[in-house]
Amino acid sequence: MTSSAQERDLPPLSLKFKDELKSNDRQLINELITWWKKQHNKDLNITGRFGYNKCLLLFANDVDTFDDIIQKSHWPKKIQQLDYEIKLPRVFPPSYSLVVQQFPKNWNELETAEELKERYPSLIKLTRMYGRNNTKLNSVRVDFHTLQQVQVLLQDKVINISQMKLPVKTYYQPIRVKKCMKCFSHDHNTNYCTNQQLCIRCGQQHSLTNNCQNEIRCANCKQKHFAGHPFCPIVQQKRKQLVEQQKINRSKLLINTSNLQYQYDQADFPVPVPIFTGAPPSLPSGNYSAVLNRQSQLPQQLASQEKQTTKRNEYLEQILLSTMSNLESRISTSISSLSSQISEIETKIDRYNDQLNTLEHDVYEILIPAIQSITEIITTSRQGKKEQLTNITKSIIKMRQNREQKINHISRNTNAELSQSIFSNVDES
Numbered sequence: 001m002t003s004s005a006q007e008r009d010l011p012p013l014s015l016k017f018k019d020e021l022k023s024n025d026r027q028l029i030n031e032l033i034t035w036w037k038k039q040h041n042k043d044l045n046i047t048g049r050f051g052y053n054k055c056l057l058l059f060a061n062d063v064d065t066f067d068d069i070i071q072k073s074h075w076p077k078k079i080q081q082l083d084y085e086i087k088l089p090r091v092f093p094p095s096y097s098l099v100v101q102q103f104p105k106n107w108n109e110l111e112t113a114e115e116l117k118e119r120y121p122s123l124i125k126l127t128r129m130y131g132r133n134n135t136k137l138n139s140v141r142v143d144f145h146t147l148q149q150v151q152v153l154l155q156d157k158v159i160n161i162s163q164m165k166l167p168v169k170t171y172y173q174p175i176r177v178k179k180c181m182k183c184f185s186h187d188h189n190t191n192y193c194t195n196q197q198l199c200i201r202c203g204q205q206h207s208l209t210n211n212c213q214n215e216i217r218c219a220n221c222k223q224k225h226f227a228g229h230p231f232c233p234i235v236q237q238k239r240k241q242l243v244e245q246q247k248i249n250r251s252k253l254l255i256n257t258s259n260l261q262y263q264y265d266q267a268d269f270p271v272p273v274p275i276f277t278g279a280p281p282s283l284p285s286g287n288y289s290a291v292l293n294r295q296s297q298l299p300q301q302l303a304s305q306e307k308q309t310t311k312r313n314e315y316l317e318q319i320l321l322s323t324m325s326n327l328e329s330r331i332s333t334s335i336s337s338l339s340s341q342i343s344e345i346e347t348k349i350d351r352y353n354d355q356l357n358t359l360e361h362d363v364y365e366i367l368i369p370a371i372q373s374i375t376e377i378i379t380t381s382r383q384g385k386k387e388q389l390t391n392i393t394k395s396i397i398k399m400r401q402n403r404e405q406k407i408n409h410i411s412r413n414t415n416a417e418l419s420q421s422i423f424s425n426v427d428e429s
């Protein structure tokens with residue numbers, strides 16, 4: 001996520017050879033690139049040249065390459081059969097540092113660094129931070145020579161010092177306005193300047209052999225101060241732009257982080273909704289108020305995305321709740337209909353039991369005694385025969401009448417029940 005401008009400013013690495021070199025700088029770099037490709041299967045994106053005292057200066061063109069070449073373990077033992085020594089840059093890019101907070105003002109940075117190196121071998125040094133008016137702050141900048149270590153610590157949010165855990169946070173480089181030492185422009189650095197050397201005192205182009213006696217005049221704003229003075233309106237304008245750019249970069253970083261968090265949450269509880277993916281909308285450069293507007297819109301966009309998801313979740317919750325209550329009501333209906341059917345069956349069983357009882361009663365109380373009487377009449381005397389037979393006939397007739405009445409009653413009830421159940425079936429379907 002580092003811009004190309006920042007990448008160009010990656011500090012160089014220098015190689016000091018112990019014996020005299022026979023090859024030129026290009027040959028050495030070519031050999032190194034070939035070796036790296038063979039050994040690590042990586043294309044080294046570097047440029048380089050001989051510097052002071054035939055030190056080979058190497059410039060990484062991107063952050064990945066920089067992180068690769070500053071690891072001493074990645075290097076060959078010899079280059080062109082020659083021993084050499086790697087000198088790491090004195091200053092690393094800001095991403096290799098972090099800020100340790102709550103670091104007491106009376107703690108010694110050197111001592112603490114030595115102690116910390118045992119636990120964090122890639123630690124380089126601790127530097128006390130100072131606020132306005134040069135006041136000592138209770139925080140230190142800690143530099144490492146691996147990006148990975150910084151990232152791990154920032155993730156843990158603490159660093160272990162002795163038995164204590166001190167909070168850490170991202171380090172942001174203080175804002176520095178560029179200044180060309182040739183033409184004193186604030187738009188480029190000296191090594192990119194194609195202009196003529198100007199006088200720092202009067203801002204004009206003249207021979208610099210004699211001490212300039214002209215009136216002090218800024219090369220940029222033509223006011224009475226040296227070029228690059230903090231009160232120069234051009235310097236102040238540049239500083240303001242840089243502060244805004246830094247704010248934008250930080251909010252971009254925040255949005256990217258919360259995006260990652262957001263995607264992680266979604267994965268944790270999958271919901272079939274489109275996920276807000278990809279980089280945040282690109283920010284326009286130039287128009288200052290437009291930049292500010294866009295910047296203030298970004299958190300709102302994120303918030304609205306979150307709101308939409310919350311709405312969707314609420315909607316899903318409602319659907320689930322209504323489905324559940326629907327199921328519950330259907331289950332309770334089924335239970336009540338089942339229990340009513342059971343009670344109907346029980347009633348029918350009771351009725352059949354009653355009929356069975358009546359039948360038994362008729363058989364045992366009327367039919368069998370009648371048969372007994374008939375047998376007696378046939379076998380014994382014939383006196384009063386007619387009277388007895390008439391009585392038996394009467395009781396049999398009565399029994400048949402009862403039986404007919406009962407049958408009629410049952411068939412009426414059954415028909416009624418049958419039609420009722422048919423109607424209720426029609427209703428249910």
Ligand SMILES: [Zn+2]
Nearest residue numbers: 180182183193
């Ligand atoms: Zn210049």
Ligand SMILES: [Zn+2]
Nearest residue numbers: 199201202212
């Ligand atoms: Zn001058």
Ligand SMILES: [Zn+2]
Nearest residue numbers: 218220221232
């Ligand atoms: Zn000025």
